[in-house]
Amino acid sequence: MTDSAGLDATALDGSYPRPQLVRPSWCDLSGEWDFARDDDLTARVGDVRFDRTIIVPFPPESPASGIHETGFTPCVWYRRRVGRRELLAAGLGEEASRVLLHFGAVDHTATVWVNERLVATHTGGQSPFTADITDAVDVDGDNVIVVRAVDLPADVSVLRGKQDWLEEPHSIWYHRTTGIWQPVWLECVPATSIGAISLRSDLPNASIDVEVQLAGPTPPADAWVRVAVSHEGQTIAEGRVRTLGRDTASVRLVIPHQLNGQQYEELLWTPGRPTLLPASVALETADGSEIDRVSSYVGLRSVAVSRDAFLLNDRPTTVRAVLAQNYWPETHLAATADALRREVELILELGFNTARVHQKAEDPRFLYWADRLGLMVWAETASAYSFDERAMTSLVEEWTAIVARDQSHPSIVVWVPLNESWGVQHISHDPRQQAFSRSIADLTRALDGTRPVISNDGWEHAASDILTIHDYESDPAVLAARYGDDERLRRMTEGFGPAGRRLSLADGAGELPVMVTEFGGVSLRTGNDADWGYSTANDPAAFERSVTAIVRAIATAAPLAGFCYTQLTDTGQETNGLLAASRTPKIPVERIRAAVLGRE
Template identity: 75%
Template sequence: MTSDATADATAQDGTYPRPQLVRPCWHDLSGVWDFARDDMMIAQVDRIVFDRRIEVPFPPESPASGIGDTRFTPCVWYRRSFGHAELLDAGYGPERPRVVLHLGAVDHTADVWVNGRLVASHSGGQSPFQVDITDALASQGDNVLTVRAVDVPDDVSVLRGKQDWRERPHSIWYHRTTGIWQPVWLECIPESAVRSLTWRPDLPTATVEVDVELSGPVPVDAWLRVALSHDDQTLAEGRVRTGGLQHGTVRLVIPRQLNGQEYEELLWSPARPTLLSASVTLERESGSVMDVVASYVGLRSVSVAGGNFLLNDRPLQVRAVLAQNYWPETHLAATAETLRREVELILELGFNTARVHQKAEDPRFLFWADRLGLMIWAETANAYAFDERAIVNLVGEWSALVRRDQSHPSVVVWVPLNESWGVQHISHDPRQAAFSRSISDLTRALDGSRPVISNDGWEHTASDILTIHDYESDPDVLAERYGEETPLREMLAGFGPAGRRMTIGAQDGGAPVILSEFGGVSLETDGADDWGYSSASDPAAFEEKVTAILRAVRRSSPLAGFCYTQLTDTGQETNGLLFADRSPKFPIERIRAAVTGGAD
């Protein structure tokens, strides 16, 4: 298929799987594949019997896959063919002879064969991987692509997130997502090509820096040329010699941003989510082009100071919602249209931020957050155990996700750990406390431009923001607990509402405080498995209770913001503002008023 976004990546339609590095041609391998279970995990690639058909990229547990099998599934196999027509659609030709296979996410470990030849192995159920399959292609006829995915259901040292280790979902855990759950696609690239981009804006110096990683042989006389524009106006352009290396950094000064009286016009914020178009060209000294890609960047800064969360150096009250991003038909997977609609819904409800919970979301979701102006707390699924495997799994996968997502302006906070999952004894185990500190510092080393929450909810070791989880349902108690600075700081120095220590070791007393989980009200129905932290008997009582809780928290002056639990009902966890089908439990305009204060 052909993308119309090469000239302007800010104008893409949201279907491209890698929205910040866009080429004009690609081929989507989604659709019907052959499928097989391998419960004993002993099948060989040349002996597996494919006896089912599955709709990729939906996990086999989901109805949309056409399988809908929610039993324990430790190992699954996929197979499909592609030929010359698909390669042409992906841009194959003399100028783009290398064929690259991309897999957005395969849970949890994957092996990939092309025509019976092993071409890739990958571990990490949320992170993408790619492989050049040119040398494995058949000289004529179709090519057979085979993928094996292993995800042992009761392995608690892998990053499970909200995926239940029991066969039936219980409490706050849901059906598992096994195997392929994000796009699989082909693109054809030149012999020397752009592989990845990392954007770093700096507002005080009016500069944008981009790190460019290259693939293939890079000629000594190769140059990188980068241009930024907005509304058809060129803002900056720069060119650096690569020296034959497979990476290079280009630093651009945007002269317009040196004028302090107008520089805010181009800044990214929820109120005005401005994106700058970018092009990155790899060229020879003569000017002949080897590769060109489209991208975009948002100019904004995120920091904390004086108890405030700062966007573009100004205090901004965080109005967040906890989003599981789980759908009844597709589970953790989603269509491009669904991802866009989720961002739109969150904004329509009056929130300016989403905390995507225990999941690293599809980059197409982040594109719409960038484009429409929704701030994101970027989180990852956590393991449940603390051992060497869990440490290695989290460090590897989290590092890949930070690298993948750090150029998105919508991402404003990193959250590597939640509620001491996987570090359950952090308050008295020095190794677990060291790990929490180290994963936070590793995050800062990879990206020093955003705040890091070391362990969301309690037992903070090295947090730039102090967060609290509190499911008290009495608004008067909430108003008293969070209405004054002194009792709040006393709580942070001791034990929180869940009975856990709030901090481990010294913490900055001036760090902003955010109530990052509260609410959780379930609207009672006839469902026997309905679950919430508190409940309301009918829609009128639900609206009254939710509105009162939000009002009490919103009026707290010591808090820098809040994150309401949660956006939608998810399985048996029926404490959403919306039902699982995304219909509201009371009118959207009244939810928005409760969130923003218009109901006061």
């Protein structure tokens, strides 16, 4: 196999689709695929009439796809041919004997064939999946990959987030995303390979806990997993453990450098100094020969809350967040690698230290740049709009996969499985919906106990670690009075919030830190009757006055542990962004930055 020793996962160009489990050889299948619609869902794999081409991974609703059909699209088909050239690029060789076909995300139910042989089915529009196509592929010949994606436009039991169920976007909802919308790629691996890893730092014990999951045939009992972590080219921790014939292994690495209290903070990850430590994970035979090796990275940091503060590395840190829809006019929910990097850069340039990616589990390439450039992220999922067995099952299954995929990113500091009672619309009085909200929050804590969890962002919290409030009051004086006084804020948190919703359904709300996690939403009028916002400014000067005063009122409210402004960019008819949809600032960046930082 190709040796990945020396590959630094912290210095990638941002195009690699799985940035925390990296091999040097892979084949990107982005680009032109054959395409067909199947509106009545009657086509079969052998008789599809592919009459057009599409640019993957952009959804057919988007201009970048070359299709740009925004109406209802219940079923689509894709086809692409791959041959020995692609397989060699993916790492095919004597020791790399298994061929894997990876999908970043396909909305919503995908079926995959290779050479008309079924190789995978997957349900869940935001979570990745992999097909082992070894037995279906001809390594010396021409191979045909076919993908069918079903996404019923009116189905409100699936996790659809901001995708409109009406044919034309209205209010705060946007055009739908159907089919492939994240990278598709080939990779060749050994028969037994490293399938997944997670890395969690334990600051009080100066250690990193590494979980390794192996794929393929169970390794010999005398095989080893070796993990090493480095900084500036020097190994700072290394350990190995026998597999003992199991397909999982746990390694605890102690970092001697971190035992020196005077140097303790030098290696920590923070927004101002986002230190990432390269890591390598190897599967070895008893005599030390490598079976497989991957590169990764870890950020040393801890996240917690106290009664009145958000704690990063045990230090109070004000969360200065912006709501990011991460939706682009040309590509919709999909994005190019360059666009994902630029989005992180823009958020930081505006003075924010956090992004709340709204109603979307974002592409891991975005999280890579958040890790590397120092942007904290509140990780959220799309919501369903119905409360039924299928909606609950979908959220549990898809959210579990999202947490598993993203848990090693140091940039992620909060998990948000539910928002504004979407999908649990009667939670205030329905015990079943309350139980589900508590259970999804507790499931998240069970999957990853290292981060705070918001059980229902905005109001009607059933089991949150932070009390979050959504408030679109447009008068900065009212906001300053509402959130600048401890006693007034305490009374509100124990009762009803600005939207007329009870803020907490559980005891102990007064012991939680409070953040206003949606506010602002000022629209700059453009003359288009479809323009929408929570309040409106008639010209750029009025927009600047309104936005800066509202942001400053919240940013300087001492009782708050943080805030999240709505929103980063205009999105469709929702024209309440700080930036236009083109990512052009509506007012000078330095004025926005000063307000975010609470300066005059």
